Amino acid sequence: MFEELPSLCPVQFFGISADCHFLTKGSLKADRSMLLPSTGDLLDEDTFADVYVAWNFEKLAFLIDVKMPFAEINETDLRKGDSVELFIDTRDLKSKGTVSKFCHHFVFYPAAIQGFYGREVTRFRGEDVHRLCHPEDLLVTPKISARSYAMAIEIPATTLTGFDPMNFPRLGFTYRINRAGGRAQHFAVSSDEYVIEQHPATWGTLKLIEKGQ
Numbered sequence: 001m002f003e004e005l006p007s008l009c010p011v012q013f014f015g016i017s018a019d020c021h022f023l024t025k026g027s028l029k030a031d032r033s034m035l036l037p038s039t040g041d042l043l044d045e046d047t048f049a050d051v052y053v054a055w056n057f058e059k060l061a062f063l064i065d066v067k068m069p070f071a072e073i074n075e076t077d078l079r080k081g082d083s084v085e086l087f088i089d090t091r092d093l094k095s096k097g098t099v100s101k102f103c104h105h106f107v108f109y110p111a112a113i114q115g116f117y118g119r120e121v122t123r124f125r126g127e128d129v130h131r132l133c134h135p136e137d138l139l140v141t142p143k144i145s146a147r148s149y150a151m152a153i154e155i156p157a158t159t160l161t162g163f164d165p166m167n168f169p170r171l172g173f174t175y176r177i178n179r180a181g182g183r184a185q186h187f188a189v190s191s192d193e194y195v196i197e198q199h200p201a202t203w204g205t206l207k208l209i210e211k212g213q
Contacts, residue, residue, distance in 0.1 A: 016188035017205040023054035024211060027152060028061040043190045049177050055208055062153040070110045070149040071180035079178045084108045084151060089172030089200045090162035096201060101130040102162040103200050110142045110149050117142060133159035165208045174203040
């Protein structure tokens with residue numbers, strides 16, 4: 001009987017949260033204080049990328065450092081190539097079962113597709129929606145070497161519906177880092193367990209830490 005039950009990843013029984021520190025000026029660097037913890041052991045998957053994150057009132061900043069060579073991008077199925085997906089809920093609504101207007105799904109590539117390195121691809125299932133941002137509003141700086149690649153990403157606050165750190169100092173958050181020919185890396189929740197783009201209540205939480213805290 002028990003052998004017939006599906007296996008459950010232990011991370012699903014806990015709420016995963018991490019601090020997101022204030023970015024005082026300039027661009028985000030590979031500072032250990034800005035590094036998100038890996039949940040690879042909890043999700044039973046390889047950790048092949050470091051993810052740094054910071055915020056201020058103008059933007060969310062990410063630095064994705066992938067410890068593998070850039071292989072390829074896939075324009076028809078983003079998950080079959082090298083790409084980074086970021087999922088953000090500006091109100092961290094764990095009680096809401098569907099995607100709301102506060103939810104955002106972005107995808108970023110190490111190489112440009114139709115002239116852009118990133119775009120918003122949020123899919124809503126009801127009338128609680130927002131207008132998708134234009135790809136030119138997303139700032140992406142890729143850096144590719146023989147053995148690795150990195151992407152510096154800035155998402156302006158103006159593209160994030162409901163972003164209000166003074167009144168809502170936390171974000172629902174997860175990511176999916178896809179690689180050609182291999183399993184993806186996630187934060188807090190795995191695609192093997194959920195269709196994560198449709199279930200924001202399963203995402204982790206970023207606590208927005210203000211300067212001096």
